[in-house]
Each structure stands twice: as structure tokens, then as C-alpha cells.
Amino acid sequence: MVRSNGSHIDKSKDTSQQRRLAANAWAQGFQSIALPIARKRIRGQDFVFGLRILIVARIIALLILMICFGVQPARAGQIEYPxxxxxxxxxxxxxxxxxxxxxxxxxxxxxxxxxxxxxxxxxxxxxxxxxxxxxxxxxxxxxxxxxxxxxxxxxxxxxxxxxxxxxxxxxxxxxxxxxxxxxxx
Incomplete structure (x- = not known):
């Protein structure tokens, strides 16, 4: 394959790198949404922005887990008779x-x-x-x-x-x- 500037693309390296990125993102669970965005920014100009997205993703995942498993229904006390x-x-x-x-x-x-x-x-x-x-x-x-x-x-x-x-x-x-x-x- 040839790029627009005339250089050749080594397709085997590109797909293996993409597969590695996808497998890494899958293994990290809730961070799979934020990881591709962070990696693009790391390659580009801002490493700190990528870390912030990862931290926010972890906080959101923790909050979701706390809401799902931490909330218990309130139980009413028994009324005594008579x-x-x-x-x-x-x-x-x-x-x-x-x-x-x-x-x-x-x-x-x-x-x-x-x-x-x-x-x-x-x-x-x-x-x-x-x-x-x-x-x-x-x-x-x-x-x-x-x-x-x-x-x-x-x-x-x-x-x-x-x-x-x-x-x-x-x-x-x-x-x-x-x-x-x-x-x-």
C-alpha cells in the first residue's frame, strides 16, 4: 500500500500494533472507552490529558460499582400487636x-x-x-x-x-x- 506522500505502509506491523492495543484495552475493562483516546493523545502532543481520561474512567467505574452494589433497600421495623x-x-x-x-x-x-x-x-x-x-x-x-x-x-x-x-x-x-x-x- 502507498501513502499519499509516496512512502510505503507496512501493513503487518500496523495490524499487529492495532491488535495489541485492542487486546490491552479489552483486558483493562472499563478503561476500554478512554484508552484509545488517551493513546492517540500520547502519540500526539499531550501525555497529561491521557492520564486524566484514565483517572476519570476509573472514578466513574468505581462510582457505578458503588451505586450498584452499595445501595441496600431500607427495611421497616415490625409493628407490635396489639x-x-x-x-x-x-x-x-x-x-x-x-x-x-x-x-x-x-x-x-x-x-x-x-x-x-x-x-x-x-x-x-x-x-x-x-x-x-x-x-x-x-x-x-x-x-x-x-x-x-x-x-x-x-x-x-x-x-x-x-x-x-x-x-x-x-x-x-x-x-x-x-x-x-x-x-x-
Whole structure:
């Protein structure tokens, strides 16, 4: 083969050198992308540029390995059963009592709506128990009204919701910071 300037090319040396370069690049794994670029620059003018590319290729390969093998899924802790939640409310004004409305399925139970029919609640103590995973929540409610010396006891199963007004939260076993604990605790 003849070059454009008239000199001859020894094809056997050129292909063996290319094969050696390709085998060397293959043996070095992740550096096979950066090695041909670095070798061309080394032959040309800048040896430092080639070393920088090799260092960057090694860092990228290390980062990829750390991401693939170093990341482990977060595991949640087991929830212990039975789950028991205690909550106690007291009326701000003990003479008039507070308002307490309880919803269970389609039924509503009122305290404090009307002083004669539904007297205000002096205090309300709620205990919710979930016995096991997937089971129905059992709710026990004790309500002491303003005009009574004995409490009303409600035993409910299933979804129970309630609304409280004119009362303050006195005690709860919820973790702090969720708005379900008294300010003093």
C-alpha cells in the first residue's frame, strides 16, 4: 500500500500494533472507552490529558460499582400487636362542658349539643385497640357529662371517628410532634 506522500505502509506491523492495543484495552475493562483516546493523545502532543481520561474512567467505574452494589433497600421495623391508643380530653369550662360527637358507621352520638337533651361532656376517655394485623379496631369510650356522677360507656367496633370542641387534650400515648400529645408533655 502507498501513502499519499509516496512512502510505503507496512501493513503487518500496523495490524499487529492495532491488535495489541485492542487486546490491552479489552483486558483493562472499563478503561476500554478512554484508552484509545488517551493513546492517540500520547502519540500526539499531550501525555497529561491521557492520564486524566484514565483517572476519570476509573472514578466513574468505581462510582457505578458503588451505586450498584452499595445501595441496600431500607427495611421497616415490625409493628407490635396489639396496638393500644389512649386519649383523654377534659372540658375547658367544667360547668358547661365541651362538645363531643362520635361517628360509628352511619350512627352519630352527641354530647354537648343541647344542655337538656345532650348535656356537655366534662371529660372523655378513649381507648382504641387493634388486636392483630388486619383485624377490626375495638373502641372503648367513657364519657362523663356535666349533670351526672356516673359515666356513659360506649363499646364500638369498626371505623370510629370523633370531633371534639371546647375541650383540651390532657393525656395521650401518641409519639410527640404529631399534634396528638398535650403541650406540657
Amino acid at each position: 396496638q393500644v391508643i389512649h386519649t383523654q380530653y377534659e372540658a375547658v369550662d367544667q360547668k358547661t362542658g365541651g362538645h363531643f360527637v362520635l361517628w360509628s358507621e352511619r350512627e352519630k352520638i352527641f354530647y354537648g349539643l343541647d344542655q337538656k337533651l345532650f348535656p356537655g361532656a366534662r371529660y372523655v376517655e378513649i381507648t382504641q385497640v387493634t388486636p392483630s394485623v388486619g383485624s377490626i379496631t375495638l373502641t372503648y369510650v367513657e364519657v362523663r357529662t356535666v349533670g351526672s356522677t356516673t359515666s356513659d360507656y360506649l363499646y364500638l367496633a369498626g371505623n370510629v371517628r370523633f370531633r371534639v370542641s371546647g375541650m383540651t387534650l390532657k393525656s395521650s400515648n401518641f409519639p410527640a410532634g404529631g399534634g396528638m400529645t398535650p403541650n406540657g408533655q
